[in-house]
Amino acid sequence: MSPAGNEASHVRQYRMTRARDAVITLLCLMVLVPLMVLSAAAAGLHPRHWSGIPLSAVDLPFADTSPRGADSRLPALDEVTDTLIAMKDHGWVEIYGGQDGRIYIVTTRLSPSALPDLGHRFDDETVGVIYSPLTPPMHLDGPGDDSTTETWWQRTDPLGTWVTLMFGFPWQLGIALLLTAVGWAFVLRRRRRRQASAPQPAVSS
Numbered sequence: 773m774s775p776a777g778n779e780a781s782h783v784r785q786y787r788m789t790r791a792r793d794a795v796i797t798l799l800c801l802m803v804l805v806p807l808m809v810l811s812a813a814a815a816g817l818h819p820r821h822w823s824g825i826p827l828s829a830v831d832l833p834f835a836d837t838s839p840r841g842a843d844s845r846l847p848a849l850d851e852v853t854d855t856l857i858a859m860k861d862h863g864w865v866e867i868y869g870g871q872d873g874r875i876y877i878v879t880t881r882l883s884p885s886a887l888p889d890l891g892h893r894f895d896d897e898t899v900g901v902i903y904s905p906l907t908p909p910m911h912l913d914g915p916g917d918d919s920t921t922e923t924w925w926q927r928t929d930p931l932g933t934w935v936t937l938m939f940g941f942p943w944q945l946g947i948a949l950l951l952t953a954v955g956w957a958f959v960l961r962r963r964r965r966r967q968a969s970a971p972q973p974a975v976s977s
Contacts, residue, residue: 797952802938805945805948806937808947808948809941810830810937812827815837816829818900819941819943820941821887821940822940823887823890824895825894825896826896827882827902828900829876829902830904832906838878838902839871839872842868842870845869846873849868852875852899853867855890862883863879863886866907870900878904879903880907881928882933883929884940886901886936887940
């Protein structure tokens, strides 16, 4: 192959490598950030949404980290309940007072507007959110009312929940970006070393 052909082949290979690296980076972030948020919530670290409302727990059959309820009725319970009703429906299925004095809202989905709406009215010491995607639907007007029936997609809103987990928690997003950058730094360094140690093709005279 001529030198021009070799150069064109190297350029194509370089572009394909860059495109592949970009796709891998995007896929890693799409998975890593939501997992970091959910893991932090499951570990009891209360990761905070940019609105200030914390994701306090994850309620799944294999990982229920919900805080314990209080023995007495908390004063803010009625106010939070009225706010949720005024918000119409953001997927909440239960509300209760915790032993730490915070009102916990159990929801099947984390729509992008739910936490900001709560953040406009309450602070992180008043309200916490528990993500429980497998909780059965709640019928506000009775189980026989078809108007309240939701499909699984409507009840859990996977796309909206992913958007909230991906872009709503600055600390986890920043940490994931940093970890990805550090990981790629090691990958690129190893790639350069491999290229430097590779035998160079002989040039015919």
